[in-house]
Amino acid sequence: MKVGIPKEIKNNENRVGMTPSGVAEMVAHGHEVYVQQSAGVNSDFADCEYEAAGAKLLPTIEDVYGQCDMIVKVKEPVEPEYGLVRPGQLLFTYFHFASDRPLLDAMLKSGATCLAYETVQLPDRSLPLLQPMSEVAGRMAALNGAFYLQKTQGGKGKLISGVPGVKPTKVLVLGGGIVGEAAAKMAAGMGAEVVITDISLPRLRQLAMELPSNVHTLYSSEHNIRKELPDVDVVIGSVLVPGDKTPHLITKEMLKLMEPGTVLVDVAIDQGGCFETSRPTTHSEPVYTVDGIIHYCVANIPGAIANTSTLALTNATQRYALALADKGWKQACKDDPSLKKGLNVVDGKVTFKAVADVFGMEYVEV
Numbered sequence: 335m336k337v338g339i340p341k342e343i344k345n346n347e348n349r350v351g352m353t354p355s356g357v358a359e360m361v362a363h364g365h366e367v368y369v370q371q372s373a374g375v376n377s378d379f380a381d382c383e384y385e386a387a388g389a390k391l392l393p394t395i396e397d398v399y400g401q402c403d404m405i406v407k408v409k410e411p412v413e414p415e416y417g418l419v420r421p422g423q424l425l426f427t428y429f430h431f432a433s434d435r436p437l438l439d440a441m442l443k444s445g446a447t448c449l450a451y452e453t454v455q456l457p458d459r460s461l462p463l464l465q466p467m468s469e470v471a472g473r474m475a476a477l478n479g480a481f482y483l484q485k486t487q488g489g490k491g492k493l494i495s496g497v498p499g500v501k502p503t504k505v506l507v508l509g510g511g512i513v514g515e516a517a518a519k520m521a522a523g524m525g526a527e528v529v530i531t532d533i534s535l536p537r538l539r540q541l542a543m544e545l546p547s548n549v550h551t552l553y554s555s556e557h558n559i560r561k562e563l564p565d566v567d568v569v570i571g572s573v574l575v576p577g578d579k580t581p582h583l584i585t586k587e588m589l590k591l592m593e594p595g596t597v598l599v600d601v602a603i604d605q606g607g608c609f610e611t612s613r614p615t616t617h618s619e620p621v622y623t624v625d626g627i628i629h630y631c632v633a634n635i636p637g638a639i640a641n642t643s644t645l646a647l648t649n650a651t652q653r654y655a656l657a658l659a660d661k662g663w664k665q666a667c668k669d670d671p672s673l674k675k676g677l678n679v680v681d682g683k684v685t686f687k688a689v690a691d692v693f694g695m696e697y698v699e700v
Contacts, residue, residue: 335659336366338402340395341373344409346617348376348640349647351406351427354387356648356655361388365659370398377640399423406655408647409634410437421445424663426655428452428467430604431678431689432579438689441679447663448679451651452604453577453686455675461576462672463654465512466646470636472516472572475599478635479505479568480524482597482621482628489628490595492567495525502526503567508554508583508608510537513572513601515545521568522546529562559583563591571600571608577678578688579606586610586624594626603631667700674700 337360339351350373352360357367369389371381381391392398399405399418407427411419413436419425422445429450431438441448451463461468483503485491496502505521507514510532518530522545530545531554532538538551552558563569563584569592573580580602589611600612607613611624614633621630636643654673657666667674678686683698690697 335404335662336368336402337655337659338398338405339367339369339373339389340398340405340407340415341370342408342637343395343414344412344634344637347409347634347637349408349634349637349644350374350377350379350640351408352651352655353377353644353648354379354383354389356652357384357389358387359652359656360659363656363660366390368392368398368402370395374644377644379644404655404659406651408637408644410434411440413440416440416444419444419446423447424449424658426451426651426658428604429678431686432577432692433604433606435693438679438684438693442682442684445682446679447677447681449658449663449673449676450577450678450686451676453676453678454654454672455576456672461512463647463650463676464574466650467636467643468512469516470639470643470646471601472513472518472570473520474635474638475513475517475570475572475601476505476520476524476526476568478620478630479521479570479597479599480526482630483567483595485595487628488595488621488623489597490567490593494521494568504529504562504565505568505570506559506562506566507531507570507572508559509572509574509602510534510541510551511572511574513574514570515541517570517572517601518545518549521570522549526568531559554583556583560588560591563588564593566592566596568597568599571598571602571612573602573608574605576688577686579692580608582608582610584609589625589627592627595628596626597628597630600629600631601635603633607631
């Protein structure tokens with residue numbers, strides 16, 4: 335199969351869809367791999383490394399889409415790419431369709447097969463292709479929350495750890511999944527007092543046993559969240575409903591419960607966001623303020639640490655990408671029900687129920 339790795343063109347997206355090591359594996363399986371020139375430079379992978387791994391370099395993104403049967407990316411195609419996607423082409427990347435109707439409409443019109451990293455799901459309900467980036471995003475959420483608490487960034491002027499004689503900050507983490515756990519560990523490691531919420535009591539019990547003593551668990555309800563907000567310094571939103579739109583756990587009206595300079599970090603913005611006042615931002619303009627509350631809603635947080643993120647992502651996606659290339663997507667999905675759950679769009683039809691339900695569209699089972 336001809337496999338293409340285009341350069342990401344989303345704002346400040348520095349990751350690349352495959353490392354040179356991943357390319358070498360593809361070539362070893364007999365596939366032709368085409369990489370756009372400089373696609374890996376921002377992840378610290380030079381063109382010569384891809385050539386040494388057996389890839390063929392192409393000068394433009396149009397060349398990659400035009401020559402390849404399967405496209406492996408990091409982020410969803412953006413508008414300039416819509417017209418490059420061809421009928422029957424397989425796109426293997428993050429899509430997050432539930433929060434982006436124009437993208438969904440474009441992919442339906444293209445006639446391509448869209449297999450989304452974020453909905454590939456194992457029998458234990460874990461999300462193997464979302465997990466590595468969730469771990470990165472959770473850690474970065476805590477770091478960014480600490481950064482924007484600085485007075486020079488519009489925050490309260492607090493050091494997240496405090497110092498002897500001065501109390502540490504309070505961090506509220508909404509959602510006890512992979513992102514939430516990573517955020518809580520990082521914030522706790524920096525010395526903050528952390529409260530993490532979830533609606534699953536078994537998960538809360540697990541977190542209570544595994545997390546440091548400065549992390550406290552709390553059952554997630556509107557009442558409990560409201561009680562935490564008056565003295566919180568950073569809120570990290572990390573709720574995920576696979577493939578579906580994220581519920582708003584903090585409304586605009588609830589902002590008035592918080593002190594000015596409080597920082598909201600919405601890691602769930604790809605799926606619509608945990609906060610009613612959230613809207614996607616970019617690494618070049620990461621924050622905005624509503625009613626004195628700082629909102630950090632960057633939709634590709636791991637793009638800031640592209641080398642680590644690309645290595646972690648390829649580690650997770652490699653075996654699935656190989657299966658798709660070796661067998662074709664139909665046979666690969668027949669053989670692996672977990673991979674089949676990644677099918678969101680096939681032949682102009684929505685094939686993931688949560689996405690269809692969000693937009694009131696027809697769902698067609700694959």
